[in-house]
Amino acid sequence: MTQAAAWGRICTDLQKSLGHEAYKSWIDPLVLDCVDGSVAKFNAPTSFIGRWVDRNYGSQICAGFLKEGVPVTKLAFSVVRAANVAKAAPAQAAMPATPSAAEDELPGSPLDPKYTFNSFVVGKPNELAHAAARRVAENREVSFNPLFLYGGVGLGKTHLMHAIAWKLQEENPGFRVLYLSAEQFMYRFVQALRFKDMISFKELFRSVDVLMVDDVQFIAGKDSTQEEFFHTFNALIDQNKQVIISADRAPGEIEGIEDRIRSRLQWGLVVDLHPTDFELRLGILQSKLEGQLAMHPDVQIEEKVIDFLAHRISTNVRVLEGALTRLFAFASLVGRRIDLDMTQECLADLLRASQRKVTIEEIIRKVADHYNLRMNDLLSARRARAIARPRQVAMFLAKTLTSKSLPEIGRKFGGRDHTTVIHAVKKIEELKHTDSQIAEDVELLRRMLEA
Numbered sequence: 001m002t003q004a005a006a007w008g009r010i011c012t013d014l015q016k017s018l019g020h021e022a023y024k025s026w027i028d029p030l031v032l033d034c035v036d037g038s039v040a041k042f043n044a045p046t047s048f049i050g051r052w053v054d055r056n057y058g059s060q061i062c063a064g065f066l067k068e069g070v071p072v073t074k075l076a077f078s079v080v081r082a083a084n085v086a087k088a089a090p091a092q093a094a095m096p097a098t099p100s101a102a103e104d105e106l107p108g109s110p111l112d113p114k115y116t117f118n119s120f121v122v123g124k125p126n127e128l129a130h131a132a133a134r135r136v137a138e139n140r141e142v143s144f145n146p147l148f149l150y151g152g153v154g155l156g157k158t159h160l161m162h163a164i165a166w167k168l169q170e171e172n173p174g175f176r177v178l179y180l181s182a183e184q185f186m187y188r189f190v191q192a193l194r195f196k197d198m199i200s201f202k203e204l205f206r207s208v209d210v211l212m213v214d215d216v217q218f219i220a221g222k223d224s225t226q227e228e229f230f231h232t233f234n235a236l237i238d239q240n241k242q243v244i245i246s247a248d249r250a251p252g253e254i255e256g257i258e259d260r261i262r263s264r265l266q267w268g269l270v271v272d273l274h275p276t277d278f279e280l281r282l283g284i285l286q287s288k289l290e291g292q293l294a295m296h297p298d299v300q301i302e303e304k305v306i307d308f309l310a311h312r313i314s315t316n317v318r319v320l321e322g323a324l325t326r327l328f329a330f331a332s333l334v335g336r337r338i339d340l341d342m343t344q345e346c347l348a349d350l351l352r353a354s355q356r357k358v359t360i361e362e363i364i365r366k367v368a369d370h371y372n373l374r375m376n377d378l379l380s381a382r383r384a385r386a387i388a389r390p391r392q393v394a395m396f397l398a399k400t401l402t403s404k405s406l407p408e409i410g411r412k413f414g415g416r417d418h419t420t421v422i423h424a425v426k427k428i429e430e431l432k433h434t435d436s437q438i439a440e441d442v443e444l445l446r447r448m449l450e451a
C-alpha cells in the first residue's frame, strides 16, 4: 500500500467527519510529502494552516494513519506557497488551488463549522466567557468593547471565537466580520509594507463591522505590527465597531506589548476561561462521544471509560478529545470493545504525561491528616507504632508516586538514611497483602493524592 493511497483514504474519512467546509478550508490545502519514520511530512500554503491542523486535527490524522497500518505519531509542515504546492506534490495527484487562492482574496482565516455555540459545552469554569460571547454575538448594540477572552491552552478560546463569528454572520447577513489570527494580521501587514499597499490594508481593516483577532499575544515584541494593530483597534473602537480579542493570558500579563495597548485592551470586558473541572470534562466527552459513535458505529465503549478519562486527563480539552479519537481508531482497527484495560494500554503515554506531579510535602501532609498526626511527628525520630507505621506509608507513597531517589526521600523525612526508606517500602508492600486496613489506607491516600 502506498502512503499516497493511505492518505487518500484518510482524507475521505476526514471529509466525512469534519464536513465539507472544514475539510476544504484545512485539509484540502495540504499535500502529503512523505512519511519519514513516525513523522508524516506535509506541504502547507501557510504556517498558520499547518499549526491549526496540527492542533485541531493532529490526533485524528495520526489515528487515521494508525488505522491504515502506518504508525505515525507526529505531523510536520513545510510552507510551500500556493503556486508551488502542486509541483511539490508527489503523493497527491491533483491539488485543488481553491483554499490558498481564497486566502489571497479574503484576509480572514477560515471558520470551522464544528465550532458553534451548539457544540460548546458550558460548565462553571467557562460560563462567564460563554455568556459574554453570546451577548456580543446576539446583540446588535455594542455592549463591551473590546471583548477580551483569555485562558490556557486548549480551553476553547478559538471555539468561542468561531462560534461568535458564525452567529454574527447568521444574525446579520451582509455584516463584514473579519476573523483572523494575530499571526495573519502580521502577515498581511508585512505583505502590505512589502508591496507598498498600506492604503488598501488600512482601508480593508477599517471597513469591517466586527474585527476578531485570535491569539493576540503573538504580536508581543513585534513593534511595528503592534503599532499598526493599535491604530486599527482605535479606529474601529472610535467608530463603535465591535472588536473581539483572544489571548492565552490576561492583558496585564502579556509581556512585550506597549502599556498604551495593554490598557486599551482592558477597556471593555475581560473574561477568562478557567481550567476545566471534572463535570465539564465529562460533559465535553459525552458530547464528543456522539460524533465518534456516529463515525465508528461498530465500536462499543464501556461507560466507566468516560469517567476515567474525565478524571485522569485534566490538562486540556484538546488532549481529552485526542484521547477519545485515538481510542476509537484503535478499537476499530483491532475490533475490540473499549474498556479500561484497552484505554490504559492505548493511552499510556498521555496518561503518564497528564499525571499530576505529587510532592513529598503533600504526601506528608495528607498522611498526617489521615492518621490524625502532626507533620512533625512523621519527621521526628519517634518509633512508636502509631507514628512509625504512618511514616512508612508516607515513604512508600513517596517512592511510588514521585520520581525522587531513595536518598532524597530519606532526607525529606527528617534526614533518614536511604536504607530506612527501602525497609519502609518493603514493609508496606508486604502489609498490603496481609493487612486489609493498610491496603485500604494506601489506596485511599493514593487516590486523594492523584486526584
Ligand SMILES: Nc1ncnc2c1ncn2[C@@H]1O[C@H](COP(=O)(O)OP(=O)(O)OP(=O)(O)O)[C@@H](O)[C@H]1O
Residues within 6 Å of the ligand: 055, 056, 115, 119, 120, 121, 122, 126, 151, 152, 153, 154, 155, 156, 157, 158, 159, 160, 215, 248, 284, 317, 318, 321
Ligand atoms: N467547552 C467546550 N465544549 C466543546 N468543545 C470544547 C470546549 N472547550 C474546548 N473544546 C474543544 O477543544 C479543542 C481545543 O479548543 P480551542 O482550539 O478552542 O482551544 P484554544 O483555547 O483556542 O487553544 P490554544 O490556546 O491552543 O489556541 C477544540 O476541538 C474545541 O472544540
